[in-house]
């Protein structure tokens with residue numbers, strides 16, 4: 659019996675990865691439905707069925723979580739729902755509010771990550787907006803990446819000796835901060851090599867999460883889809899810093 663069904667594009671990490679990481683770190687079984695073969699109800703058709711065929715409020719876009727007879731969309735919303743159920747957020751209200759605030763800020767950051775390679779429109783190819791992407795990338799790397807990462811660094815510093823963004827144990831926001839760090843390092847290795855020296859607590863958090871027993875097992879498994887140039891974090895060398 660599996661209680662959780664995730665609907666997300668089967669060939670990319672994308673925003674679905676933030677939800678996959680939560681399940682994997684918690685050691686909770688889930689079905690990554692669109693990664694099943696079509697003859698077992700999977701493939702992208704499974705996502706389209708959920709987008710089109712729900713009785714309740716239909717989701718706008720994946721990732722989508724199906725559980726307890728409900729459909730939930732919006733990554734931070736899904737994680738705030740799962741956090742208490744998976745033991746990935748402390749019990750007290752202030753911690754839960756803080757966790758969601760960080761996750762929403764990470765969601766804003768992800769929009770900007772995406773808009774570097776698609777500054778004009780998602781419906782156009784990168785090749786059709788390369789000039790604008792190049793301009794956007796410079797500003798993103800010079801201004802926005804340092805601002806977001808230093809904000810996360812400050813949130814870590816505020817939490818004293820804990821080594822976690824919230825409370826004293828691993829939470830869903832730690833997992834998301836890890837994913838942001840490794841995603842940015844994949845997309846912009848040269849720029850990140852420079853920025854990393856300014857955010858030592860965040861680098862330590864990334865390494866701690868990577869060495870978490872269940873996360874490490876997941877990262878080394880075929881369930882972890884490699885980064886690629888269809889996802890959120892894309893490596894186009896011409897957009898990285900010289």
Ligand SMILES: N[C@@H](CCC(=O)N[C@@H](CS)C(=O)NCC(=O)O)C(=O)O
Pocket residue numbers: 672673674719720721731732733734765
């Ligand atoms: N704010 C939403 C964004 C969802 C989203 O943009 N999903 C992408 C994949 S990562 C998608 O399939 N979008 C289709 C669309 O926007 O038309 C979230 O955080 O989950």
